[in-house]
Every structure is written in structure tokens, then in C-alpha cells.
Amino acid sequence: MRASGNDGVRVATEQTPLLAAEDIAAVNEAVIEPVQDGNDDTNNVDDKPLPVWQIAVLCYARWVEPVAFFSIFPYINKMAQENGHLDNADVGFYSGLIESLFSLTQMFVMILWGKAADRLGRKPVLVFSLVGVSFATTLFGMARTIWQMVLFRCLAGVFAGTIVTIRTMISEHSTSKTQARAFSWFAFTGNLGILFGPLIGGALADPARQYPGLFGNVGFFLDYPYALPSLAVGVIGLSAVVVTAIWTEETLVRHHADATSGAEDSATPKPQEYSTRDLIKSRGVPIVLFTYGYIMLLAYSYTAIVPVFWFTKVHLGGFEFTPLQISLMLGLNGASQAIWVLLVFPPLQHRIGTNGVLRVCATAYPFFFAVCPLLNLLLRAGTDASVAAFWVVAPVALCLGCGISMSFTAIQLALNDVSPSPALLGMLNALALANVSGVRSFSPALFAGLFAVGARTQWLWGYAIWVLMVLLALGFTVLSRYMPDYDEMRRERERDERL
Known part of the structure; x- marks a missing residue:
């Protein structure tokens, strides 16, 4: 990882594992060499410029994950309905189940990938994971039953090494002064994935019917109507494999112990050892980890509800969008999230701070969720004026409401700021992402299922799920008021180091 300020050097060590809670380098194994900045004044490490090309390469690899994840959203409901011969009201449960098992798989394998990255290096783990994601995503489009969809989606979840590895490599390339910009680009490319993934999925799904002049006589696409978008995403993934294999620089730099004496270089500083329990109990860490998980609960539950909400008939509480309309709205x-994160977040964070951004987003969340049933009321009215008003208000409300996505980047910076040491940032990220995977393992099935129950029973006119979402959002509004003071924590750590 990196150490800055009074630490004087940036250190990435196998005693500073990406995920493991204890030292994983035995005596006489490789140890890590301090990274020098090219001059004797190592105290200026925080002024080291951001390696833009390396960040760009990592961001391209990062782009693949949301493309693969969101590309199935425009057609997963229809695909599940056709493969499982499901009723309209049952579609949400099965599509949510598929995504929940995908995330549960990620949660179980993430620690293994982290340990592999610490032992073998970041780059090989990243490249191999991208290969696996590419092939697993391609296979998903050829599923013919619900259980094949589950199997191939879980196979994609097995290759979760990209998630932790990219975050850690970006942290290792950046300093305390450049991390906000680096993670803004990280978030921006993630939102580009949210933009292009659904467009690819919606535009290429069922090509024999969408483009009969081109694919109407192609038997393969008649038998496998959802293979083309998966193949396209697989090719994108393989392009990222090539890019990272050629241009990514390994950030886990090693030198070996002296062959004759077996002694380690005494100049290499050994970071303070923390167990997982020690880290979780550190000041500020519990509330930030909990808030991180809470924000992701809101995000993943909304992400699970929205495709089936837009797909559901108007009289049941949805928007009754076509797959193409779903892909365009997604x-x-x-695109809206990308603009908020790239253009609005950096100056806003500079002006009001990380906690200020979190509080603004926490205030906006309940209103954003409350708009959804109000828009359905316009469609239920069924008049030309109400439908026209819907198509004016809905895109504007979506674009403005996407400002809540700034909370995703803000909580990542909060996580960096509460780390007791830069050397522990990898472990802290791993804890947060394992927590997030756990949240994503149940939230899609739970909230999509709750939406399906509400649509079937028409409890509260089919709006019960949005009442729940508003109440959960109000919980975040309260929680955001209790975030720690990062500047005070930083001053205390610096004072402890001097002592």
C-alpha cells in the first residue's frame, strides 16, 4: 500500500496484505522494497504526481465489471420469464435470486483472491480474473433454463479478483493528495459501465426479432436470443485482458532477503501489525463500515427493483417499459451519475468536505425514492396530458436524482481517511467489499421479491415497496450525522507518530 506524510516512504509489503489479517510472508520469503520517489527528499511523497496512464488502464479494467453486471438488466426479466415459463408477478423473484447468488459467490471467494494477489502479485490476479469474467459472461447468454442462468452467473461471481485488486492498485498508485481525483475517475468509469452495459444489453438482445433483416434467418440467434449481448460483453472483457496484460504495472514490488545471511533489509520499515478484530475496533472504522454497507443496501435494493419496476404493467404499479426503453433509461x-461524479463531486467535496457530501446525498435519498410512485400515478391517470407530463418529468427527475451517486465515492474516501495506517488500507477495503458482497447477496432477491409481492397483492396500491425505501433512506439521513471528524483523526495519528 502507501504511507505518506510523516512516514516518509510509500510501502507495499506482504506483511501488509490485501486481505489477510496476519503476516503471510514467512522468514526468507520475499519482502517488499520501499518505493523511492527519485530523490532524497522522501518527505515530498504526497506531492508525487498521479500516474495518469496507469490509472487509465486500471479504469478501463474497472469499466468491464459494471458493463458485464448491468448488460443483462434490460433482458434478464424477459429471459427468466421465457426460460422458466413464469407469470408476470413471479419474474422479479427469480431475477433477484440470480443476482443474489452471484453476489453470495463473490463474498465467499473474495478473501481467496485477495490472498492470491498478496502472494502472486496484483497484475496476474487482475488479468486472470478478467479472463474468467469474460468467458462466464459469454456463457450466461446461452442459458436455456433458470438453473443454467444461476450456474453461469455464479461462475462469473467466482472471478471476483478484479474488484479488490483494482481498488488496491489505484490506492498504491495515489497519495493522500491525489486519491480523490483517482477515485473520481474510478467512479466515473464505473458509471460509464452503467451507461454502456444496459445499452449493449438492450440493443443486442433478441436480434432475430429486433433486426429481422440482419439476423432473422440466423438459427443460432433464434435458439439463443440473448447470446449476442453476452458475446459482445465477452469480447470487451477480452480486450481489457490484453490492455492490462500489456500495460499494467505491478504495484507489489519485492526484493529477496540476503541469500547468505537470510536477513531482511533492516532499512525496510515493518508496519504495525493489526488483526482483523483490531482494525474493526479502530476509531471511526465501525461507523464508516456500517455506513458503507448501508449506502450499498440502498443502492443495490434500488438497482434490483428498478428493472422489474420499469418492466411491470402500469396497473400493477410499474412503468410498463419495453426492453429498449429500459436500456435507454438505464x-x-x-450518464447522469457519471456527470455528477466527475464534474460536480470534486469541487463540492473540496468546498464542503466528504461528510458534507454524504449529508447532502442523505437528504436527497428519500425524495428520490418518493418520486417513483408519483410518476406511476401519472401513467395510471392515462390521459394524454398525464402521459406527456410523465415523459417530461421522469427523465429530469432521474438525472437530478442521480446526484445521490456521489455518496458512493464519498464513502470510499471516508474509508481511506479512517484507516489507522495507509498500510492497512487494503485490508480495510477488503472488509468493506466483503460486507458489500454480503449485502448484495440478499438485497436483490429480497427487494425484488418484496416488489413482486406488493404488485401481486396491490398492498398500498402497489406502492408498499417505495414506502419501505423512503423509510430506509431516512435511516441514512440520520446515520450521516454521526460520521467521524477525519481531520481530527489525522492530527491525532500524526501526533502519536511523533511521540
Whole structure:
């Protein structure tokens, strides 16, 4: 990882594992060499410029994950309905189940990938994971039953090494002064994935019927109507494999112990050892980890509800969008989030701070969720004026509401700021992402299922799920008031180091 300020050097060590809670380098194994900045004044490490090309390469690899994840959203409901011969009201449960098992798989394998990255290096783990994601995503489009969809989606979840590895490599390339910009680009490319993933999925799904002049006589696409978008995403993934294999620089730099004496270089500083329990109990860490998980609960539950909400008939509480309309609206969602994160977040964070951004987003969340049933009321009215008003208000509300996505980047910076040491940032990220995977393992099935129950029973006119979402959002509004003071924590750590 990196150490800055009074630490004087940036250190990435196998005693500073990406995920493991204890030292994983035995005596006489490789140890890590301090990274020098090219001059004797190592105290200026925080002024080291951001390696833009390396960040760009990592961001391209990062782009693949949301493309693969969101590309199935425009057609997963229809695909599940056709493969499982499901009723309209049952579609949400099965599509949510598929995504929940995918995330549960990620949660179980993430620690293994982290340990592999610490032992073998970041780059080989990243490249191998991208290969696996590419092939697993391609296979998903050829599923013919619900259980094949589950199997191939879980196979994609097995290759979760990209998630932790990219975050850690970006942290290792950046300093305390450049991390906000680096993670803004990280978030921006993630939102580009949210933009392009649904567009690819919606535009290429069922090509024999969408483009009969081109694919109407192609038997393969008649038998496998959802293979083309998966193949396209697989090719994108393989392009990222090539890019990372050629241009990514390994950030886990090693030198070996002296062959004759077996002694380690005494100049290499050994970071303070923390167990997982020690780290979780550190000041500020519990509330930030909990808030991280809470924000992701809101995000993943909304992400699970929205495709089936837009797909559901108007009289049941939805928007009754076509797959193409779903892909266009999801694309607009991704584009809006990208603009908020790239253009609005950096100056806003500089002006009001990380906690200020979190509080603004926490205030906006309940209103954003409350708009959804109000828009359905316009469609239920069924008049020309109400439908026209819907198509004016809905895109504007979506674009403005996407400002809540700034909370995703803000909580990542909060996580960096509460780390007791830069050397522990990898472990802290791993804890947060394992927590997030756990949240994503149940939230899609739970909230999509709750939406399906509400649509079937028409409890509260089919709006019960949005009442729940508003109440959960109000919980975040309260929680955001209790975030720690990062500047005070930083001053205390610096004072402890001097002592």
C-alpha cells in the first residue's frame, strides 16, 4: 500500500496484505522494497504526481465489471420469464435470486483472491480474473433454463479478483493528495459501465426479432436470443485482458532477503501489525463500515427493483417499459451519475468536505425514492396530458436524482481517511467489499421479491415497496450525522507518530 506524510516512504509489503489479517510472508520469503520517489527528499511523497496512464488502464479494467453486471438488466426479466415459463408477478423473484447468488459467490471467494494477489502479485490476479469474467459472461447468454442462468452467473461471481485488486492498485498508485481525483475517475468509469452495459444489453438482445433483416434467418440467434449481448460483453472483457496484460504495472514490488545471511533489509520499515478484530475496533472504522454497507443496501435494493419496476404493467404499479426503453433509461441513469461524479463531486467535496457530501446525498435519498410512485400515478391517470407530463418529468427527475451517486465515492474516501495506517488500507477495503458482497447477496432477491409481492397483492396500491425505501433512506439521513471528524483523526495519528 502507501504511507505518506510523516512516514516518509510509500510501502507495499506482504506483511501488509490485501486481505489477510496476519503476516503471510514467512522468514526468507520475499519482502517488499520501499518505493523511492527519485530523490532524497522522501518527505515530498504526497506531492508525487498521479500516474495518469496507469490509472487509465486500471479504469478501463474497472469499466468491464459494471458493463458485464448491468448488460443483462434490460433482458434478464424477459429471459427468466421465457426460460422458466413464469407469470408476470413471479419474474422479479427469480431475477433477484440470480443476482443474489452471484453476489453470495463473490463474498465467499473474495478473501481467496485477495490472498492470491498478496502472494502472486496484483497484475496476474487482475488479468486472470478478467479472463474468467469474460468467458462466464459469454456463457450466461446461452442459458436455456433458470438453473443454467444461476450456474453461469455464479461462475462469473467466482472471478471476483478484479474488484479488490483494482481498488488496491489505484490506492498504491495515489497519495493522500491525489486519491480523490483517482477515485473520481474510478467512479466515473464505473458509471460509464452503467451507461454502456444496459445499452449493449438492450440493443443486442433478441436480434432475430429486433433486426429481422440482419439476423432473422440466423438459427443460432433464434435458439439463443440473448447470446449476442453476452458475446459482445465477452469480447470487451477480452480486450481489457490484453490492455492490462500489456500495460499494467505491478504495484507489489519485492526484493529477496540476503541469500547468505537470510536477513531482511533492516532499512525496510515493518508496519504495525493489526488483526482483523483490531482494525474493526479502530476509531471511526465501525461507523464508516456500517455506513458503507448501508449506502450499498440502498443502492443495490434500488438497482434490483428498478428493472422489474420499469418492466411491470402500469396497473400493477410499474412503468410498463419495453426492453429498449429500459436500456435507454438505464443508460441515462449511468450518464447522469457519471456527470455528477466527475464534474460536480470534486469541487463540492473540496468546498464542503466528504461528510458534507454524504449529508447532502442523505437528504436527497428519500425524495428520490418518493418520486417513483408519483410518476406511476401519472401513467395510471392515462390521459394524454398525464402521459406527456410523465415523459417530461421522469427523465429530469432521474438525472437530478442521480446526484445521490456521489455518496458512493464519498464513502470510499471516508474509508481511506479512517484507516489507522495507509498500510492497512487494503485490508480495510477488503472488509468493506466483503460486507458489500454480503449485502448484495440478499438485497436483490429480497427487494425484488418484496416488489413482486406488493404488485401481486396491490398492498398500498402497489406502492408498499417505495414506502419501505423512503423509510430506509431516512435511516441514512440520520446515520450521516454521526460520521467521524477525519481531520481530527489525522492530527491525532500524526501526533502519536511523533511521540
